[in-house]
Amino acid sequence: MNSIRVENLTYKYPNTDTFALDGISFTVKKGEFVGIAGMNTAGKTTLCFALSGLVPHFFKGAYGGDVFIGDMDVLTHEISDITAKVGLVFENPFSQMTGAKFTVYDEIAFGLENLGIPRDEMHRRIKESMQFLDIEALGDKNPFSLSGGQMQRVAIASVIAMKPDILILDEPTSQLDPRGSEEVFRVVENLSKEGMTIIMVEQKMEKLAAYSDRILLMHEGKLIDSGPPADIFSRADLLNFGVVPPVYTTVAKALHLKNELTGLYPISLEEMPASGITNGDIRTISESLPLTKTAGPEIKVKDLQFSYNKDTPILRGISVTLSGEPTAIIGQNGAGKTTFVKLLKALLKPSAGELIINGTNTKDTTAAKLAGTIGLIFQNPNDQIFKNNVLDEVMFGPLNVGQTPEVARLNAEKMLERVGLLGKAGENPYDLSLAERKMIAVASILAMDTDIVIFDEPTMGQDARGKAILKDIIHGLHAQGKLVLCILHDMDFVAETFGRTIIISNGQLLFDGPTRIAFSEADILHTARLEQPHITQLARKMGYDGILLKESELIQE
Amino acid sequence: MKNMTLYVDKDSFIHNIDPLTKLLFVFLSIALTYILPTHLFVICVLAFTLLLLLAGKVFKYILPVIGVSLLLIISIIIVQGFFHPDRATLLFEIGPLPIYKEGFAFALLLTLRIINMVCAFGVLILTTKPDDLVESLINKGMSPKIGYVFLSVLQIIPQMIAMTSKITDAQRARGMETEGNLLTRIKSFIPLLGPVVLNSLNDTRERSIALEIRGFNAKGTKTFLNESFHFKYGLILKIILIITLIAAIVWRVVL
Numbered sequence A: 001m002n003s004i005r006v007e008n009l010t011y012k013y014p015n016t017d018t019f020a021l022d023g024i025s026f027t028v029k030k031g032e033f034v035g036i037a038g039m040n041t042a043g044k045t046t047l048c049f050a051l052s053g054l055v056p057h058f059f060k061g062a063y064g065g066d067v068f069i070g071d072m073d074v075l076t077h078e079i080s081d082i083t084a085k086v087g088l089v090f091e092n093p094f095s096q097m098t099g100a101k102f103t104v105y106d107e108i109a110f111g112l113e114n115l116g117i118p119r120d121e122m123h124r125r126i127k128e129s130m131q132f133l134d135i136e137a138l139g140d141k142n143p144f145s146l147s148g149g150q151m152q153r154v155a156i157a158s159v160i161a162m163k164p165d166i167l168i169l170d171e172p173t174s175q176l177d178p179r180g181s182e183e184v185f186r187v188v189e190n191l192s193k194e195g196m197t198i199i200m201v202e203q204k205m206e207k208l209a210a211y212s213d214r215i216l217l218m219h220e221g222k223l224i225d226s227g228p229p230a231d232i233f234s235r236a237d238l239l240n241f242g243v244v245p246p247v248y249t250t251v252a253k254a255l256h257l258k259n260e261l262t263g264l265y266p267i268s269l270e271e272m273p274a275s276g277i278t279n280g281d282i283r284t285i286s287e288s289l290p291l292t293k294t295a296g297p298e299i300k301v302k303d304l305q306f307s308y309n310k311d312t313p314i315l316r317g318i319s320v321t322l323s324g325e326p327t328a329i330i331g332q333n334g335a336g337k338t339t340f341v342k343l344l345k346a347l348l349k350p351s352a353g354e355l356i357i358n359g360t361n362t363k364d365t366t367a368a369k370l371a372g373t374i375g376l377i378f379q380n381p382n383d384q385i386f387k388n389n390v391l392d393e394v395m396f397g398p399l400n401v402g403q404t405p406e407v408a409r410l411n412a413e414k415m416l417e418r419v420g421l422l423g424k425a426g427e428n429p430y431d432l433s434l435a436e437r438k439m440i441a442v443a444s445i446l447a448m449d450t451d452i453v454i455f456d457e458p459t460m461g462q463d464a465r466g467k468a469i470l471k472d473i474i475h476g477l478h479a480q481g482k483l484v485l486c487i488l489h490d491m492d493f494v495a496e497t498f499g500r501t502i503i504i505s506n507g508q509l510l511f512d513g514p515t516r517i518a519f520s521e522a523d524i525l526h527t528a529r530l531e532q533p534h535i536t537q538l539a540r541k542m543g544y545d546g547i548l549l550k551e552s553e554l555i556q557e
Numbered sequence B: 001m002k003n004m005t006l007y008v009d010k011d012s013f014i015h016n017i018d019p020l021t022k023l024l025f026v027f028l029s030i031a032l033t034y035i036l037p038t039h040l041f042v043i044c045v046l047a048f049t050l051l052l053l054l055a056g057k058v059f060k061y062i063l064p065v066i067g068v069s070l071l072l073i074i075s076i077i078i079v080q081g082f083f084h085p086d087r088a089t090l091l092f093e094i095g096p097l098p099i100y101k102e103g104f105a106f107a108l109l110l111t112l113r114i115i116n117m118v119c120a121f122g123v124l125i126l127t128t129k130p131d132d133l134v135e136s137l138i139n140k141g142m143s144p145k146i147g148y149v150f151l152s153v154l155q156i157i158p159q160m161i162a163m164t165s166k167i168t169d170a171q172r173a174r175g176m177e178t179e180g181n182l183l184t185r186i187k188s189f190i191p192l193l194g195p196v197v198l199n200s201l202n203d204t205r206e207r208s209i210a211l212e213i214r215g216f217n218a219k220g221t222k223t224f225l226n227e228s229f230h231f232k233y234g235l236i237l238k239i240i241l242i243i244t245l246i247a248a249i250v251w252r253v254v255l
Helices: A046-051 A078-082 A104-115 A119-132 A148-160 A178-193 A205-211 A228-231 A247-254 A335-342 A390-400 A405-418 A435-444 A462-478 A491-496 A524-528 A534-541 B018-035 B041-055 B059-081 B101-127 B130-139 B144-172 B182-213 B235-254
Strands: A002-012 A021-029 A033-037 A062-069 A086-089 A166-170 A197-201 A216-218 A222-227 A299-307 A314-321 A327-330 A353-358 A372-378 A452-456 A483-487 A500-505 A508-514 B090-094 B097-100
Touching: A002 A046, A021 A046, A021 A062, A021 A197, A021 A452, A033 A046, A033 A062, A033 A205, A033 B090, A046 A166, A046 A197, A046 B041, A078 A086, A078 B182, A086 A148, A086 B097, A086 B182, A104 A119, A104 A148, A119 A148, A148 A166, A148 A178, A148 A353, A148 A483, A166 A178, A166 A247, A178 A197, A178 A205, A205 A228, A205 A247, A216 A228, A216 A483, A222 A228, A247 A534, A299 A335, A314 A353, A314 A483, A327 A335, A327 A491, A335 A353, A335 A372, A335 A483, A353 B018, A372 A435, A390 A405, A390 A435, A405 A435, A405 A462, A435 A452, A435 A462, A462 A483, A462 A491, A491 A534, A500 A524, A508 A524, B018 B101, B018 B130, B018 B235, B041 B059, B059 B097, B090 B101, B097 B101, B130 B144, B144 B182
Parallel strands: A021 A222, A033 A197, A033 A216, A086 A166, A166 A197, A327 A483, A327 A500, A372 A452, A452 A483
Antiparallel strands: A002 A021, A002 A062, A216 A222, A299 A314, A299 A353, A500 A508, B090 B097
């Protein structure tokens, strides 16, 4: 019996010209774990909506073809019938909280009450799903008082408590720290073993490869290929679809480690041989890139403390000097990273301690006055965008810091080109995708030409192409002599891009130094709920006893 | 994160009374002060309401609310004392303003009614969890959608305030001055509206998807996690309240 059967599904959102889904057909068996890979415009989210009945019942538009959930035709059934069998978890944890419940326990109960589940059964299921996601301690808390990562776990618990036959997850871990996202994958894998059908959209290909039974590769609304992860990730043309294979596969290709029987490359750490890389194969690339300017911008932080109220300190005395090379700031959800950069930008005032930026104490200035010196790109671009034209939006900051309209326009266009969105300069930012809006937010800060640029999780929601653009931008800024700071959860991006790394955990500075050493400190990584980059783990397994950070450090014959 | 509930979590006899009985009490308490408009009687009703607040251990939480309504009360006393149509007897003067006895008496009655109204609602709201109240009403046939609106507003409005401050931060980060004199502040308010409205709409759309997913529109009978409020004297109390109401009406009509 098929759990899902899709036949020639075609769909177009209202008031658009292109098909979001274009002739898609596939089936999924009960208990299968299916991953969906593809770039940002591939139609992955729309497919999730179509499988849960939101397309066409919630989002109207032109719809053709058939979707069957079990033997139920999605088109002729109401959403409430469909959602009794299909659960959906999406990216933004905040908007998945109902707002009608005052504790996490009650929040999870919301869906069960609507389904008419008897009270005893309800208590049993809530406890079970809270245990599953390790949120038992949060039961009495208000859902809105939680961090993004905790909230996302509540969202998942709320959906799995309803015991759907099919669970659809649309990039559920993009806001979680590395350990948190690993935990989510394990939970989902267990559910799949118990017979729940799983459909998961994800940008972390290493995870998708490790957990999926099958991968659907999508591009521009079409289903390109469907097959076991090893088949899909061994495709030579994968990059044409904006998908970068797991790092294991890339390394295996470079080392010609093909499985002779199947002709496929390994896709997970387990499948890689336990030898093959010797110290002689590695040529570590020097961390510090040459500087063009000698006296660069500098931030001095002295015993910085901050708290919203006295009982719960957020930062407990951080001292560090930031200058020179691009620096990554990493640490678990709720460690105080965002608070730290807000203090740097004078959006918050320190409770104690001092912040000196290029010789100016932030106590004596305002965030707006600092705008010409420090640019901060926020995590959520929606908080920042308010003009109804992309070019105006990007020019807003430059005009504020005193550039003439001509210069501002020139800068804005240059930066839009850099993020690959010059062609959309005349559009309304709200018509673009979230990943594109994020790039507009980046461009609008870069156009201000500040000495210091701070990014707050720029890779969130970006596909391989977006990440490559960001990496170029960061290196380019450094070459211009600017100081770049960047908060990140993506360890592979940290290893690829940053020479210096700061680890913050529980409001304290645990580590400050070269990235290569940061990833050798097993105890600190554990405390801060971080993991080594995938490539580092791989090189370790294959016999290299140092810390490998980049694919390019592996000498290829 | 704060939410806008005024509920005070204490253990008292009043907390244990079921929400509907308390709601009936609010109605009765307000109605009585209009059915029998004598100062002495209204004072008695008010005293009884205050007694309930004391019994519910929430007396001190009502004081700030009364404080806020004081502004209204003072203006009533001045206006009624000065302008009441039956003014004849001069009571005292506030500077050049003569305050008349008739008007003052009426203003006092009005004041007592307002304070009683505030306190009666206080008995309900300070000692009842909002979700318990809404659940009881849904049990009695109120639409769950209306119930959802009541409850979500309590949480969503503080969330919108938090969102506004995030957007302000993002704009300050791009060099817009929001600190400083009144004009600067007013100027900085306008560009705030676009993102606040659009973000709220966006959140609302996503939240309605989340509600659909959680079966909010499911047709079957809903169940409730918490047992419906079981208060064994609920019925007796309700009967007493209704008898009191009828007695008051009879008193008014007959005497």
